[in-house]
Amino acid sequence: MREPASEPSVLREPASEPSVLREPASEPSAPTLPEPLTTMASPFRMDYTYVAGTGRSVFLRGLAEGRMLARRCPACAQVYLPPPEFCSRCLSRLDEPFELDGRGVISTFCVVSFPFPGQVHEPPYVVAHIQVEGSGTRLMHLVREVDPADVRIGMEVEPVWAGEDERENSLTSIRHYRPAGDEYA
Amino acid sequence: MTEGASLSAPYTLEFPFERTVGPKIGTFFAGLKERRLFGARAERGVVCPPLEFDPDTGAETGELVELAPAGTVATWTWARSRAGDPVARDFAWALVAIDGTAGSFFHAVDVGGDPSRMQVGMRVRVRWRGDRVGDLRDIECFEVAP
Amino acid sequence: MRDVAVVSFAQSPCEAANRRDDMAGILLPVIREALGAVGVDRDDVDFFASGSHDFFEGRTFAYIESLDAVGAWPPVSESHVEMDAAWAFAEAWSWLQLGEGDIALVYGIGRGSLAADLDQVLPAQLDPYFLAPLRPHRDALAGLQAAAMIDAGLTSERDLAEIVVRSLSAATGNPYAQKSGHLGVDQVLDAPYVSTPLREHDVAPVGDAAAVVVLAAGDAARRLGDRQAWVRGLDHRMDTHYPGVRNLTRSESTRVAAARAAELAGFGASEVDIAELHTEYSHAEPLLASALGLERTVVNPSGGPLAGRPVTATGLVRIGEAARRILDGRAGRALAHATNGPALQHNLVCLMSGEAAA
Numbered sequence: 066m067r068e069p070a071s072e073p074s075v076l077r078e079p080a081s082e083p084s085v086l087r088e089p090a091s092e093p094s095a096p097t098l099p100e101p102l103t104t105m106a107s108p109f110r111m112d113y114t115y116v117a118g119t120g121r122s123v124f125l126r127g128l129a130e131g132r133m134l135a136r137r138c139p140a141c142a143q144v145y146l147p148p149p150e151f152c153s154r155c156l157s158r159l160d161e162p163f164e165l166d167g168r169g170v171i172s173t174f175c176v177v178s179f180p181f182p183g184q185v186h187e188p189p190y191v192v193a194h195i196q197v198e199g200s201g202t203r204l205m206h207l208v209r210e211v212d213p214a215d216v217r218i219g220m221e222v223e224p225v226w227a228g229e230d231e232r233e234n235s236l237t238s239i240r241h242y243r244p245a246g247d248e249y250a
Numbered sequence: 251m252t253e254g255a256s257l258s259a260p261y262t263l264e265f266p267f268e269r270t271v272g273p274k275i276g277t278f279f280a281g282l283k284e285r286r287l288f289g290a291r292a293e294r295g296v297v298c299p300p301l302e303f304d305p306d307t308g309a310e311t312g313e314l315v316e317l318a319p320a321g322t323v324a325t326w327t328w329a330r331s332r333a334g335d336p337v338a339r340d341f342a343w344a345l346v347a348i349d350g351t352a353g354s355f356f357h358a359v360d361v362g363g364d365p366s367r368m369q370v371g372m373r374v375r376v377r378w379r380g381d382r383v384g385d386l387r388d389i390e391c392f393e394v395a396p
Numbered sequence: 397m398r399d400v401a402v403v404s405f406a407q408s409p410c411e412a413a414n415r416r417d418d419m420a421g422i423l424l425p426v427i428r429e430a431l432g433a434v435g436v437d438r439d440d441v442d443f444f445a446s447g448s449h450d451f452f453e454g455r456t457f458a459y460i461e462s463l464d465a466v467g468a469w470p471p472v473s474e475s476h477v478e479m480d481a482a483w484a485f486a487e488a489w490s491w492l493q494l495g496e497g498d499i500a501l502v503y504g505i506g507r508g509s510l511a512a513d514l515d516q517v518l519p520a521q522l523d524p525y526f527l528a529p530l531r532p533h534r535d536a537l538a539g540l541q542a543a544a545m546i547d548a549g550l551t552s553e554r555d556l557a558e559i560v561v562r563s564l565s566a567a568t569g570n571p572y573a574q575k576s577g578h579l580g581v582d583q584v585l586d587a588p589y590v591s592t593p594l595r596e597h598d599v600a601p602v603g604d605a606a607a608v609v610v611l612a613a614g615d616a617a618r619r620l621g622d623r624q625a626w627v628r629g630l631d632h633r634m635d636t637h638y639p640g641v642r643n644l645t646r647s648e649s650t651r652v653a654a655a656r657a658a659e660l661a662g663f664g665a666s667e668v669d670i671a672e673l674h675t676e677y678s679h680a681e682p683l684l685a686s687a688l689g690l691e692r693t694v695v696n697p698s699g700g701p702l703a704g705r706p707v708t709a710t711g712l713v714r715i716g717e718a719a720r721r722i723l724d725g726r727a728g729r730a731l732a733h734a735t736n737g738p739a740l741q742h743n744l745v746c747l748m749s750g751e752a753a754a
C-alpha cells in the first residue's frame with residue numbers, strides 16, 4: 066500500500082468542476098451535510114441441512130429407542146459416547162455399537178444464570194459434563210431435580226428418559242440427568 | 251431413511267446484527283433519507299457510493315460532494331426477481347456511473363421486466379423509497395430517465 | 397529460499413450433495429490416501445493447515461470437527477484459514493520456509509450443498525454497507541464481470557461456450573469430476589441464462605469434496621518419492637473491495653501475484669506446460685489467461701471448476717491437479733491459480749517445477 070499522499074491531492078478541486086455536480090446557489094462552498102447516522106441493521110437469515118454422518122447417526126437412532134450406544138476403538142480401546150465413525154486418536158474405524166446404562170458421575174459443571182435469545186430453559190440451571198460409566202469420553206447434559214447449590218463434581222447421576230412416544234433422534238430423548246447417589250435415592 | 255445412512259435435518263441460522271458505519275458512509279445514509287446523494291473525493295475523482303478509504307491510495311477519502319441522483323449504465327446483468335428484491339418483477343443488476351463521478355454504483359434497474367430495454371450507456375435516475383430509514387434500500391432502484 | 401515440494405495429492409469425488417458423511421467422514425479417507433501414497437505416518441507430519449468456511453458449513457467453528465480426521469490428541473501443530481484452502485497451502489509453504497519443520501499436510505473441505513440457498517449465504521462475503529443489503533443473486537457480480545468483458549470485446553458468448561465444451565470434455569477423464577461430457581457449442585448456447593451473459597454451463601456446479609496436499613522440504617521431499625513438484629514461487633494479492641471502483645475486465649491482483657511468483661521461481665507463467673485456473677465461471681478463463689500472459693499453455697486439463705466446485709476446496713484442488721501432472725511426469729512446469737471473493741477479487745498464483753531451484 067502506498068503512503069497517503071502528503072500533498073492534498075485527494076482534496077484537490079478538479080480543474081473544471083463537472084457541471085452535473087449540484088452546487089446550491091445559496092451555498093457556493095460545501096453543501097450542508099446531514100447529521101451522520103452511526104449504525105445500520107445488517108441481518109442475515111440462512112437455511113441449512115445438517116448432516117449427522119454415519120457414526121453420529123448410530124448414536125442418535127439409539128436415543129430414539131431409549132438406548133445409549135457407545136463404540137470402542139479396536140486399536141487403542143478408547144470408548145466414545147457419543148461415538149463418531151472414527152477414533153480421533155488413532156483414526157481407526159470404531160467397533161460395533163454396544164449399550165451403556167448411562168449412569169455416571171459429574172466431571173465438571175456450570176450454573177447458567179443469564180438469559181439469552183432463544184434460551185430453552187429457565188435460568189438458573191445446571192449444565193454438566195458427565196463421565197458415563199464404561200465410556201472414555203464425557204457427555205454434556207442438563208442436571209435437574211436438585212438445587213444447583215447442591216451439585217458437585219463427582220456426584221453420581223443417572224439419565225431421565227423422555228416417554229417412549231416422545232423419543233426421537235435427538236439428545237432431548239434424555240430429558241436430563243438427576244442425582245443417583247444414595248443420599249438422593 | 252435406511253439403516254446405516256446418515257440422518258439429516260433442516261435448520262435455520264439468523265444473525266440480527268447491527269453494524270456501525272463510518273463517518274462518510276453514515277452521512278451518505280443520512281443523505282439518502284433526505285433524498286440527497288453524496289459522493290466522496292478520492293484520487294481518481296468523486297466516488298459514489300462514498301468509500302471511507304481511497305481505493306487507490308488507502309488514505310482517507312476527502313470531502314463529500316452532493317450529486318444529482320442520475321447516471322449512466324456501465325454494465326448490467328439480468329436477474330429473476332425473488333421475494334424481498336428491490337424490484338418485484340425481473341430486473342437488472344447494474345453498475346451505474348453517477349454523473350460527475352469516477353467509478354460506478356451497484357444497484358438494481360427497473361425496466362418493467364423487459365431485458366430488451368436494457369442498454370449499456372442508457373440514462374437512469376434514482377427512484378426513492380417512500381419510507382426511508384437511512385440505508386442503501388432508501389434507493390428503491392434506478393429507473394429509466396426520460 | 398528453502399526447497400519445498402508437493403509430494404502427494406488426493407481428493408474425494410465432488411458430489412452435488414453428500415448426505416452420508418460428516419466433515420471428518422469426507423476427509424479421513426482422503427488424508428489416508430495422501431499420506432499412504434508416500435508412506436508418511438500421521439506422527440511424521442510437523443504441521444497441519446486447513447481451509448473451510450463456517451458460512452458454507454452453517455456452524456461456528458465448524459472446522460474443529462475436521463480435526464477428528466487428523467487426530468488432535470496428543471495436540472498437533474495446526475492452523476485454519478476461513479477461506480479457500482489454497483491459502484492454507486500458502487501458510488504451510490511459508491511455515492516450511494521458516495524452517496519450523498519438514499513435512500506439512502494441507503487439507504481443504506468444501507461443502508457447497510449444506511446451505512439450502514446460496515443466495516442467502518454469499519452476500520455475507522460482500523461489502524456490508526453497499527452490497528450485502530441488496531442481497532445480490534449469487535452469480536450477479538460474475539454476470540456483470542462477464543458482461544463487461546463482452547462489452548469490451550475481450551470475449552463472446554460463443555468463446556465462453558467453447559471454453560465450457562473443452563472443460564467438460566477434459567473432465568470425462570477425471571474420475572473426481574461432478575460434471576463432464578461431450579457437449580456441442582450450440583447445445584451450451586441453448587441453455588438458459590443464469591445471469592446474463594452467463595448461461596447454465598458457464599457457472600461451475602457447486603458440490604461437496606475434500607482435498608489433501610502433502611508438502612515436504614529438502615531431503616525429506618527427496619526421500620518421499622522419485623519425483624517432486626517443487627513450489628518455486630507463490631504469491632497472492634487483492635483488488636479493492638467495491639466492484640464499482642474496479643476495472644472488472646482486468647485482474648491486476650493476478651498480474652502482480654504472477655509477477656512476484658515468477659521473480660521467486662526464475663520462470664514465468666508463460667513458460668509453464670499446464671495451468672489449473674480457479675475458474676468459477678467460464679469468463680474467468682480469458683480474464684486470467686490475459687493477466688497471466690498464457691498463450692499456448694494447456695488450461696484446466698482436469699476440467700477445472702466448471703466440472704465441479706467444492707467451494708473452499710476448489711483452489712487447493714487446482715494446486716493438487718497441477719502438481720499431480722508434474723509428479724506423474726506429464727508436465728515439467730505447472731501453474732496453479734486460486735481465488736476468493738466476488739468477481740476474482742483475491743488471487744493466488746503458484747508456480748511449480750519438476751526441478752528444484754539450481
Ligand SMILES: [Zn+2]
Binds near residue numbers: 140
Ligand atoms: Zn483409537
